[in-house]
């Protein structure tokens with residue numbers, strides 16, 4: 624009888640320990656979830672370095688490791704699952720939703736994207752060049768607004784990004800408007816006339832690595848790819864920032880330049896676009 628009471632007491636103690644252990648695990652998991660989903664993203668919204676460190680380094684690496692996939696692959700899966708084939712607007716909306724609610728990504732984003740839209744719409748370019756494709760978000764934004772018969776050439780030197788972008792562009796139904804070329808801008812710009820029969824561009828969107836903005840602009844000038852009236856639109860001129868490019872473009876008598884204030888994609892950190900008209 625005494626033995627039975629003792630084993631009942633032991634069992635009760637064990638149950639209490641398990642309940643305590645499981646509650647501690649559930650509490651810890653809930654706290655981690657709240658930190659990861661709300662508190663940290665909200666806290667880093669206003670600080671450029673923290674936002675980029677959190678979204679572009681920590682979260683991306685952790686999710687890559689957990690899921691065994693890359694961020695562009697996850698973004699593509701979201702497009703294939705939720706966007707309507709042949710509808711560029713639904714591709715754009717799906718990517719923006721993915722980036723606001725699941726994972727930040729370095730697209731120009733919806734806020735600066737609407738400035739990009741107005742510049743493209745106003746210019747109505749028949750030949751356009753994009754430096755830096757990534758997953759094809761801005762490519763789709765630009766190409767959907769081009770008039771019939773126009774072409775957008777977009778350059779991307781990362782083959783894995785280019786592979787995803789091709790599928791995103793195809794999903795949006797814009798293959799006939801876009802030519803995605805794989806390779807570094809510094810090598811491809813001098814070959815534009817020869818390889819693609821381009822004379823000059825009406826519109827150039829600069830959104831590749833920031834230290835290439837200035838050398839590639841000078842290369843476009845040297846190669847005679849700009850005409851009087853060509854519009855250069857440069858993203859991220861504040862965050863991460865392109866001080867040498869801004870210094871050049873704002874002080875050169877060959878350009879008329881204007882800053883459009885906005886925010887770094889999907890955050891509250893200040894960033895903006897610089898629109899510069901080549902005067903010849």
Ligand SMILES: C[S@@+](CC[C@H](N)C(=O)[O-])C[C@H]1O[C@@H](n2cnc3c(N)ncnc32)[C@H](O)[C@@H]1O
Nearest residue numbers: 730731755757760761779780807808830831832
């Ligand atoms: C900020 S992302 C482009 C985002 C894209 N424009 C959008 O808004 O959806 C920059 C991209 O430029 C590519 N890139 C950087 N330097 C480049 C270069 N010199 N030539 C070609 N691609 C480059 C990177 O691999 C990266 O995919």
